[in-house]
Structure formats: C-alpha cells, structure tokens
Amino acid sequence: MHAVFYLLLAASLTRYLLRHPWEGRSPWILVLCAVLTVLYAVGAVSGPRVAPRRLAWLGGVVVVWMVLVILAPSFAWCAVPLFYTGLRTLPERAAIPLVALLTAFVVGAQLRLSHRDFDPDLVVGPPAVAAIATAVFVHAQRLAARQRALIDDLIRTRRELAATERREGTLAERQRLSMEIHDTLAQGLSSQRMLLQAAERTWDGDPPAARTHVRTAASIAEHNLAEARRFVHDLAPADLAEGGSLEAALSRLAARESAGFRADGTPLALPDRVQSALVRIAQGALANVREHAGASTAALTLSYLDDQVLLDVADDGRGFTPSATAPPGARGHGLPAIEARVRQLGGTLTIESAPGEGTVLSVAIPLTTPLREHR
Incomplete structure (x- = not known):
C-alpha cells in the first residue's frame, strides 16, 4: 500500500x-x-x-x-x-x-x-470504491482480531495443559517415590527394627543368637544402603544388580525373608522394567506377610507360560477377606503399591484368602511378541 x-x-x-x-x-x-x-x-x-x-x-x-x-x-x-x-x-x-x-x-x-x-459515474464511482475498500479492510481486521483471540486462547490452553501435565507428572513421581520407599527403605528399616528388638530380648540369655540377629540387621542395613543409592539414581533393584537374572534376585530376596522360591517353565528375556517391577512386587508382598500375616512359612513361585509370566506369593498365615481394602492391621502402601505396579504393566492381580486359611497373591504380566525370546 x-x-x-x-x-x-x-x-x-x-x-x-x-x-x-x-x-x-x-x-x-x-x-x-x-x-x-x-x-x-x-x-x-x-x-x-x-x-x-x-x-x-x-x-x-x-x-x-x-x-x-x-x-x-x-x-x-x-x-x-x-x-x-x-x-x-x-x-x-x-x-x-x-x-x-x-x-x-x-x-x-x-x-x-x-x-x-x-456525469453520475463520477459521483457514484468513488463512493463505491471507498465503500468496497472500507468493507474489505474492516472484514479483514475483524477476522484478524478473531484469529488473534483464537491464538491467545490456544496459547493459554497450551500453558494450562503444560501446567496440568507438570502437576500430573509431579503426582505420578510422588506416587512412584512413595512406592519405592515403601518397598525398599521402609521394609528394610522394619526388618532391622524387628531383628534388633529380638537381639535385645536375647542379649543376656542367648548372646550367640543376639549377635546373629545383629549381624543380620547389619546385612539388611547394607542392602538398604545399596537400594537407597540405586533408588537415588533410579536404577534397578539391588538384587537384580547383584546377580543379573530375575530368578537369582527373587531367590536372594526369598532367602532374606526366610521364604521358599521355585521357578517353573523356560525362562524368558523380560524387559528391565518388568523384572524390576516383579522384584518390587515380591518385596512388598513378603513385607506384608512378615508384618501382618503371622505366617510360619511363605513361598515365592515364578512361572513362565506361553503368553504371560506369573508371580505367586503364598503364606499359611491368618488370612483375611479379599473384599476388604487391606489385610487386618495393614497400613501404608502395601497392596495399593502392588496394584499400581501391576496396572502399569497391563497385568492382573488376584488375591485368594480367607480368615485362618492363609493367602495367595498372584500377579500375571502379559508378554508381547518381542519379549518372548529365550535367554
């Protein structure tokens, strides 16, 4: 112009x-x-x-x-x-x-x-040109104003979505941290407390047993320290880092918790996140057995099927009614944390229990085609 x-x-x-x-x-x-x-x-x-x-x-x-x-x-x-x-x-x-x-x-x-x-054309022509030019400009300006308003709305919506995603990410990270702390540090500290209390009770009457409890507590503290370091760096559970295989990690975990372990089927190469989640689930389940079930025996079973991997945790404790939100005396993140991990992997959680008849917790994780490769 x-x-x-x-x-x-x-x-x-x-x-x-x-x-x-x-x-x-x-x-x-x-x-x-x-x-x-x-x-x-x-x-x-x-x-x-x-x-x-x-x-x-x-x-x-x-x-x-x-x-x-x-x-x-x-x-x-x-x-x-x-x-x-x-x-x-x-x-x-x-x-x-x-x-x-x-x-x-x-x-x-x-x-x-x-x-x-x-000449009428000289009187009508210029106003017609002016009217058309004005109408075109005003229409374009109004369109531009609506477009600017739309862009402002989109920018504001994008900022709101980004803020919402940050909040959701923060909440998800908090949930993850709470589950990790519950399944590692909190359980280790609980075990240490029980062992030290047992050592205190037997310190005068049975010094060798008391020293055994103290050494076991020290071993758990060392393991907890390794877990804390890996937790800070967002690495795999310490049991997986020590031996490499899922079966070895679960076996070591069962030994620390005085539980049995058995693996069935042909082992498959599972993703690291699946292996880590199964170890954490086993840790949480055995912690529930130790703290709430009053069981004399417990057993871990890892089973490889054609289309899924199963993890079963069974005990002969007091049991509970599965329809209840948690076993009697339970608190914190035990079962909710297990449910959240299973849900993240697209699996299913089944609990079979009755008062006085023990409990069987079963986790089934589906296997996609790329995962079904033999080691």
Whole structure:
C-alpha cells in the first residue's frame, strides 16, 4: 500500500507537469509533494499505533493532500492508500467519517477534471470504491482480531495443559517415590527394627543368637544402603544388580525373608522394567506377610507360560477377606503399591484368602511378541 501511494503521487505529479508545464502554483505543488512524501515516509516507519503524535501525523498528511487536491485535482486518487492509512490508524467509528471526507474530495476533484456536464459515474464511482475498500479492510481486521483471540486462547490452553501435565507428572513421581520407599527403605528399616528388638530380648540369655540377629540387621542395613543409592539414581533393584537374572534376585530376596522360591517353565528375556517391577512386587508382598500375616512359612513361585509370566506369593498365615481394602492391621502402601505396579504393566492381580486359611497373591504380566525370546 505504501508503494501504491508513492506510485500514485508520482503519476499525479507527472500528469500535472505534462498538462501544466510551469505555472504560478507549480512551485507550491512541488513543495507540497515533497512535504507529503516526507510526512508519509515518517508514518510508514512509525507504524499504525494510535497515539497523539500518530494522530497529528495523520492530520498533517490529510491536510497537505487536501491542499494539493484543491490546487491540482489530479492528486485525488492518492486518497485510496489514505483510506487504508486512516482505517489502520483510527478506531472504526472515527475512520469511516474520514474515508467519507476523503471520498467527497475525490468526487469534487473528478467533477472539476471532467469539463463536461454532470456525469453520475463520477459521483457514484468513488463512493463505491471507498465503500468496497472500507468493507474489505474492516472484514479483514475483524477476522484478524478473531484469529488473534483464537491464538491467545490456544496459547493459554497450551500453558494450562503444560501446567496440568507438570502437576500430573509431579503426582505420578510422588506416587512412584512413595512406592519405592515403601518397598525398599521402609521394609528394610522394619526388618532391622524387628531383628534388633529380638537381639535385645536375647542379649543376656542367648548372646550367640543376639549377635546373629545383629549381624543380620547389619546385612539388611547394607542392602538398604545399596537400594537407597540405586533408588537415588533410579536404577534397578539391588538384587537384580547383584546377580543379573530375575530368578537369582527373587531367590536372594526369598532367602532374606526366610521364604521358599521355585521357578517353573523356560525362562524368558523380560524387559528391565518388568523384572524390576516383579522384584518390587515380591518385596512388598513378603513385607506384608512378615508384618501382618503371622505366617510360619511363605513361598515365592515364578512361572513362565506361553503368553504371560506369573508371580505367586503364598503364606499359611491368618488370612483375611479379599473384599476388604487391606489385610487386618495393614497400613501404608502395601497392596495399593502392588496394584499400581501391576496396572502399569497391563497385568492382573488376584488375591485368594480367607480368615485362618492363609493367602495367595498372584500377579500375571502379559508378554508381547518381542519379549518372548529365550535367554
């Protein structure tokens, strides 16, 4: 639009000089053209912001152009770019009267140039052009405003979604941390407390047994320290890191908890996250047996089937009603943590128990095709 303005201004000046090689008003027209060129260039650089200086600039451009049209009607068609300048600078209610004023000057200039009888086209044409130009600009501005509002909404929604995702991620991480602490550090500390209490009870009557309890507690503390370090670095359970295989990790865990262990079927290469989850599930289940079941024996069974891997934890303790949310006396994250881990792996958790008849906790993890590879 700026280029069109300069082109029309140059064409109007050329037409005037060709029709009127030199007249008394020619110097004024040249000076006014130069002033208008400079004024318009200043406004083109400063942009369409509405401010007192900007309004003063627009008023100066319009006044200089009107004087030019009065002196030389051929400058009338420079009004078309000025339509858009006014519409971009002023609010819509103020810009439309300005367009009407500019259009009136164009009509008057065309009538002066016609040198003929009254021509309706000269009266109807410029207002029609002005109306179309104004309508197109106003429609485009409204579309742009709606688009900006939509973009603002999208940006705000994206920020809200990002904040929600951060909150959900924080909550998920907190849940993960609570499960990890429950299945590792809390269980180890509980075992140490029980062993130290037993050592205190037998310290005078049976010193060898007391020392055995203390050594076992120290061993658990060492294992807990290794778990804490791996926990901080988000690594696999210490039992997996020590021996490498899932069967060896579960066997060591069962030995520490004085439980039996058996593996059935042909071992499969399971993903690290599945192996870690199964070890954590076994830790949580055996901790529940130790703290709440009052069992004399417990057993871990790992079974490999064609389409799934099973982990069973059985005890001969007091049992409970499976419909209850937790065994009697249970607290904390025991079963909820196990359920959450199983759900993350897309598996199923089954609990068979009855008061006085022990408990069997069974976890089934489905195997996808890429996982079913023999070691």
